[in-house]
Amino acid sequence: MSFFAAFREGGLALQQRVENLFDVFFDAAGNPWRHLGALGFFFVWLTAASGIYLFAVLDTGIEDIHTSIEYYTQEQWYLGGLLRSLHRYSADALIVVMLLHLAREFFYGRYHGFRWFSWITGVPVIWLVYASGIGGYWLVWDQLGQFSAIASAEWFDWLAIFSTPAMRNFITPAAVNDRLFTLLVFLHIGIPLLLLLALWVHIQRISRADVFPSRSLGWGTFAMLTALSLIKPTVSHGRADLSMVPQTVGIDWYYLFAHPLMYATSPAGLWAIAAVATLLLCILPLLPHPRQPPVAVVDPANCNGCRRCFEDCPYFAVVMEPHPDKPGHQLARVVPDLCASCGICAGACPSSTPFRSVERLVTGIDMPRQPVSALREEMECKIAALAASPKIVVFGCECAANARRLESADTAVLNLMCSGLLPPSFVEYALRGGADGVLITGCREGSCAYRFGAQWTEGRMSGTREPHLRPTVPRERLRIAWADRPEAGSLAAALAEFRKNLQDLGADEKRPRAYTPRRIAYHG
């Protein structure tokens, strides 16, 4: 294993352990690690909302800017001061969750293949977040703002792109004027607007993008930031004085770390660091990676245009078009460049039901690597081969805890590309075909490699999402146990408990009547 692969594997193992630790206290919707992108958006909204008020009360005159900020920080602490602190801390938190989001997607390997677009468009987002944040410090025009403005100007002047060096704007007290501050305010509004545009582009290939955290996570985070703002309100340094150097400054390391780094190296050195980091991020998707399995295929003869695959696709890879032969009907079409090869569409297709009596099951939309027909065949064979009771069928997921280890005389394991590939009717088919119980496992919500595998499966099995598991199927014979890769132990424990429950159930009157004895017997 290369150093790169080992680093990523190690990071992923650590990442998953931390996420699992948080799972102890948070539910799937409330675990911040599983919604870092949504949290990032939340901090952007918070920063924007608090910034609107701060802009309204800000006086951009060179003499008045510091005074007006001091007024609402000290005299109006309960509103202006609180909003200023929220503005600052939500911007800081944005940096933290943005970098964690970046690291998490890297460790999970979500930066190449069909995901290249989201990865690459995330790079300018990083630059814009920093540009938005750093500009905000200048506006306060205290000693920290003076330090940051001068350091930034010195950095940009190395590029020699201005006819008059930017540094000349801050060279003496007389050099700074009101118009400069009007420009800075304009930049501090304009760059965040560009950031919003970049974020919009960033999520263009993701359906139902997670841009709002759950209520519990949103309120919890807001309460945390409010408490921090009250306990440690943001205050200004002394008024800026361009005739003196701010000798010691309490800098915001989330945004301003680049300034000490520049003074420790040089402006050219900092440009080199920034350029190399940007380049590395951009070339990551181009490095050699395992080939993506073949994309989904639509069979027009079996597609009735129901739109379920279109609704469920996590990446906008399925589009609906007018049917060429049936006026008024639609036909699904797969966009190969967007397709993740996850199979969630096949699980959503109503024609993926194994109860169809055709010898070769062809569905409306299917995965060439794991066709529904082959899945039915494999399941029939494995159920027929089970030698002990209770007979259990486990539907596992290649990305989650390894379910293959659970295979035994009474347990058949079918590993899916994603738990979302499983058509719910397979559960009933397994029970009618001789299985005593069905266990479904896969990645936990929020860590699903294809975003919605766990969520859609839960919905389909509980009857809240189409296609749904028929209500006549006894739920006590179905168990869902989500388990990420490091949770093989808890998956084994869930299976043991399920086995015991099935033993206690015994021969149940409510158990579905055998429906397809011919096919199972054939394989037996």
Add this chain to the structure above:
Amino acid sequence: MVSKSALNPLALAGQALLYGLFAVIIGYFSTAPKYEHLPPDHALIKLSFSHHGQPVAECRKRTPEELARLAPNMRAPMECVRERSPVRVQVDLDGEPLFAGIAPPSGLSRDGTSTIYRRFEIPAGEHTLAVKMNDSVRIKDFNFSKAEKVTLKPAQILVIDFDAEKGGVVFIQ
């Protein structure tokens, strides 16, 4: 595993602890540790100017023949080269060389301003500061100079600039 019901006190305590940890991380690095930008008892000299050097050659009067060859609307009597001289600067502090450099004219035709910016951290106190500058390739020696005893307090900034209206090199404190 802890029940994650909204009313479970253990889950709530765990969540409060983890939110609190996040708040501590955000709050601490938002202002700390402090960064020392300039050592104590030091001052700063900034050498900064943005100045057009003189043309590299004198303007010359066009001959009648040359004027006749030009289009009627282009017949300016004097021909001046666009290219400007680079600006040479030398800074000495207490008799010791602190900086010597050349700022080339900007622009593809080398007809823009010459700019330079350097910062020097020096011990606070009294110093003799001498600056010499040349902005013409047609002059061998320095054509602007200024030398002065300056007293700098800790953290004070002294700017060395060029202001033609004030006679050339200026010290701004």
